[in-house]
Amino acid sequence: MIEDELLKLRFKLGSEDALRRIYEKYLDYLLSVAMAFLNDAPASEDIVHDVFVSLAQMARQFQLRGNLKHYLATCVANRARDRLRAGKRHGDRLAAGAGPEPQAEPPEETLICAEQTQRVYDALAQLPDEQREVIVLRIKAGMKFRQIAEMQDASFVAVQARYRRGIDKLRSILNGRL
């Protein structure tokens, strides 16, 4: 906490070291959050890249009173949501196994995921977007239902219901596979 406060302060003062430390501290975490949303390594890398680039560009104007980790996770969530919506408009699908078109050469590996982790991402990908978002923000980002409700512009009760339904569905998908 204190480290994050110092990092925020130093970053605001233009310290590249501070940005570097934020980057090193949160890169893998944000990639995990993005993967939980998208289940697509290149797309996850893209949005985390964009989040850090925007952060770097706003250095001196950076104003954040709250939690740095929540802030970054929310940035990833917002971009992931935009990408999912854009994907839907273009008829893409998120579900496991519905990856990009086969290419002449396999794309370079960008992320390293354990087998069980990949199973969890595949299962999350089968949830409706809203349920997945609540679950990821709640568990991976540690956000409160109240904050998620504001983000999704839904009631507290609706968000809790989405969470419960999502967990139930995950339980049935992952039954005995963990």
Add this chain to the structure above:
Amino acid sequence: MGPIESAIEQANCKATDATRRQIWQDVAGRLRPSQAARQPQGGDCLWRVLMKTRFVKPAIAAVVLIAALAVGVETFRPGKAAKTHAFSAEVRANTALDLDPRAAIPLRQARPEDFDVTWDGENGGTLRIMPGSSLRLSTPSWPEPEWDDVVGWAHSILAKMQESTATSVSARENRFAAILTSEGNLAVVQIGDYDESKARLQWQVESTALPGYGPVQVVTLACVDPNKPSAQPCAIDFDTGRTIVIPSQALALAPEGFLSWLEQNGIDAIARISDEGGCLAGVGLVLQTWEPGLWAAIPALGIRDAMTRVSYQSRDPILFREGQYQFIHPFKTREGGMGILQMRGMDRSGQTVQFRYRMVLEDAPAGIEGEIQDDAESLQLLQSAEWLNRLGRSLLIYANQNEDRLPESLEIRELADSEEQYQWMVKDVEYVGAGVTCAQSPSLVVAYDRTLLAKGKGTNVLFLDSHIEFVGPEKFAKYGLSGGVESVMQKNAERDRHDRSQSYLDRLGRSLRIYGNQNKDRLPQSLEEIRQRIGREDRYQWIVENVEYLGAGLMFSQSPSLVVAYDRTLLATGRGTYVLFLDSHVEFIEPKRLSQYDLSGEPQNAPVTPPK
């Protein structure tokens, strides 16, 4: 937490090294141009700082003299103050140059290891590091690099430079290079005009050592009194540690003359008595104010990073806050010296102030860990903040598992990470989070350190959103801290009510705006028409019960300062209320301004006139 939740929490992936490097390259590339754009022209450049340093001028003069005598180097001069480089020289083919800098020699005569680079005509002109040496060279990879960007980049890759295998840079391909010199310094070199036989190099040399702190100095200064010159020192030059007696002739000068005298004598601060008590007044000193406990926590590197790019010279005095914890002040002198300072005391009868400071030294013998000195007060503040921080995290986890409700008391062993922390929580923490849910205002006080509070000098406070804040005595009333637990809870209730009022009126404003967009800029006749748009039913009910709506018949094209709605329940308390205006902004209107808006506590049913 069930197995599904645990599996999700533990589902983490890791970027490959290539991805990690690739993203960082792009991110750092974006930071540097924005920093370069922010830099005032030549404002913080090293050369200007160096030239302001009294010790460096003779050294530079010596370097220029030696270099002028050297064979093969036509000119060797410090860069102009307006440029960002520290040195420049023309180097001819087969001539070696010491960047550190000391001299230049013809390559044929000797090749001592002290010399760093040479120039030859290969590929139209190539800069090489001396072969077989411990030197390292790296070049920036992005197109059209600029000086400031390259300096920042060179520092960022310092740790990796040892692995670099590059030994030369062709001027056709790249005009910049970062070089680890034979003396372990970092030189950033720019190749200027060049041909096969010679090149003009410009470079800046910086130490690669991590900075540390010098010893803590405790100083007592007499306060300046123009009518009563003191034989005691009243002023200090932080760069040298010298304390200075101000003679009566200087005190008799006009203000401009006095300031000029202080500057000419290298003085960075003087002690004086202000309306608020004893203080230090800076002379061209760049200052910041940080929380008290940080004296023991900030490494010298942190001070250097924080102060390097700050140039605003504060005119605010550094006050001794009687009976309170003293803030710490990172500072930078006119000559570029940096340090931190903290007031320690004031003797009213003797008219003196006492403070402690320590300077950041680039070549301090101790490492970062060694800098944190035993300072009981600072450590206590820091420990308290750290444990409150951990408590905040535990409360959040507890709430997650208990329908967003905080525990009734802190006597739950699982809330602490250790027995020591648990004992501290029970003994030292006042908990006011019973009955609070996470849905309430994030600025509610949840707990505070009552042991610190009892000393009356300030305390650490944990808020519902988990952030910790040091609250000084001047803010005790704001949080009700001086009146005990009931008082804090009362203030919490008020704050929650205020936040709710502001947030719901804001939401109402957005709903009205959407309604207006779809209804030719017209506002609804009643709130019932936007019931669905307001969203949650409990929010709508709250608005109906507490808000007076005045927008019926108004159009969004009318004056933006028309009142659309206000919180009538708050208004009835007589202590002001939140008001929603036609331009959708929400503002708290204090009692004395209520009459401007014709708000008197009685419900209004007609459109309200703009402010008088």
